[in-house]
Amino acid sequence: MVKSKKKVSKKIKSDKKKELKNTILQKKEKKKKHHVKHIKKNSHKTSHHKSLRHRVKHHQKKEIKIIYKKERDIRIKTGIKYFDDLIEGGLKKDSTNMIVGGSGSGKSIFATQFLIEGMKRGENCLYVTFEENKKQFFSNMLKFGWNLAEYEKKGLFSFLEYTPIKVKNMLEEGGGAIENLVISKKVSRIVIDSISSFALLFEDELERREAALSLFNMIRRWNCTSILTLEEEPGNDDETESPKSLEFESDSIILLYFIKEKNKRQRYLEILKMRGTKHSKQTYKFNIEKSGIMIEKGSS
Numbered sequence: 001m002v003k004s005k006k007k008v009s010k011k012i013k014s015d016k017k018k019e020l021k022n023t024i025l026q027k028k029e030k031k032k033k034h035h036v037k038h039i040k041k042n043s044h045k046t047s048h049h050k051s052l053r054h055r056v057k058h059h060q061k062k063e064i065k066i067i068y069k070k071e072r073d074i075r076i077k078t079g080i081k082y083f084d085d086l087i088e089g090g091l092k093k094d095s096t097n098m099i100v101g102g103s104g105s106g107k108s109i110f111a112t113q114f115l116i117e118g119m120k121r122g123e124n125c126l127y128v129t130f131e132e133n134k135k136q137f138f139s140n141m142l143k144f145g146w147n148l149a150e151y152e153k154k155g156l157f158s159f160l161e162y163t164p165i166k167v168k169n170m171l172e173e174g175g176g177a178i179e180n181l182v183i184s185k186k187v188s189r190i191v192i193d194s195i196s197s198f199a200l201l202f203e204d205e206l207e208r209r210e211a212a213l214s215l216f217n218m219i220r221r222w223n224c225t226s227i228l229t230l231e232e233e234p235g236n237d238d239e240t241e242s243p244k245s246l247e248f249e250s251d252s253i254i255l256l257y258f259i260k261e262k263n264k265r266q267r268y269l270e271i272l273k274m275r276g277t278k279h280s281k282q283t284y285k286f287n288i289e290k291s292g293i294m295i296e297k298g299s300s
Contacts, residue, residue: 076189076225079117080110082295086271086280091252094223095217097273098246100230101256106267106288107229108132109144110256112192113292114227116146119156120188125189126158126182126224130197131166134159134201144292158185164197171214175221182222190219194229199246209248216249234270251275267293 001119001126014295047247075090080230084090091114092099099107115125124241129137138158151157162170182190198215219226230246245252258267269286271279285296 008024024044052169053073077117077121078114079120080113080293080295082284083269083293086284086295087274088279091143092274092276094220094225095251096219096228096249096275097252097254098228098230098250099254099256100232100234100272101260102233102267103231105256105258106254106286106293107231108137108193109288110254110293111227111229112141112146112191113144115189115191116156116292119151120187122156123188124156124158124185125151126185126187126191127180128162128178128190128192130159130162130164132161132193134161140221146292155185160189164201167198167215168201168211171211171218175218179218179222180225187222187224190226192223192226192228195246196231199230202225207262208246212246212249252277 031076058259073089074093075084077090078084078095080294099110103105110197112127115127118125141148148157148159153160160178160181162178170178181187197213198211202211228246234257253272255272256267256271257270260266267286267288270283271281287294287296
């Protein structure tokens with residue numbers, strides 16, 4: 001009887017141990033399942049956040065590309081009738097452009113008309129000359145109805161008479177008075193008329209090229225759209241005889257011809273090159289009229 005009771009007691013203890021063991025195992029299994037579920041849930045959230053971040057970054061990059069493209073494609077109107085139609089709507093913003101032509105071809109008028117268009121739009125403009133006298137220049141431009149003295153009073157126009165040697169010194173100084181004026185006035189359009197004398201300051205092509213590179217880099221640093229004139233007869237072929245350094249560094253070259261035909265001289269315009277622009281390859285007749293340069297539409 002006593003043995004039987006002991007057996008029963010042992011069995012009860014054994015059953016309790018088994019039950020306790022099962023309970024512990026069940027709790028562990030439950031915790032494991034909960035942990036796995038938690039990981040899956042967080043994993044889903046993480047992948048969702050990663051996907052969201054990726055989409056945001058992609059969208060931001062796309063927006064930056066669009067803004068950069070728009071800035072790169074901004075065109076500056078020249079004010080010369082029909083000319084902008086030949087160059088995708090105008091000169092590229094912040095570009096350096098060279099007008100090459102002989103005496104009487106219309107270089108200064110072309111350059112001034114470009115500045116007049118800017119001032120009509122409320123832009124601050126600068127005219128730097130190596131050869132022109134201010135009083136005489138203002139008087140000549142008044143014939144086209146361009147009152148530069150009035151623009152000067154409004155603070156939209158600045159006229160600087162500079163010698164080529166001063167420009168050379170300016171390059172050595174890294175900007176000098178012109179740069180101070182450009183920055184203080186927030187000039188957006190600039191004309192340098194003409195750089196022929198400046199090019200003659202340097203004896204060999206290497207020196208000339210280094211100076212041209214410094215000049216063009218300085219102008220680009222100012223974030224201005226610029227026109228530089230060069231007094232030289234364009235060649236009869238597709239090349240100019242201008243210093244290769246100046247030709248290479250400029251973003252565009254526009255040739256102005258003043259050719260004698262029978263007993264009369266006729267003016268022609270040709271776009272030799274213009275970076276990043278699908279420009280016309282034809283030669284166009286143009287006239288200098290009361291309102292400035294006028295290209296004959298459809299002429300070639």
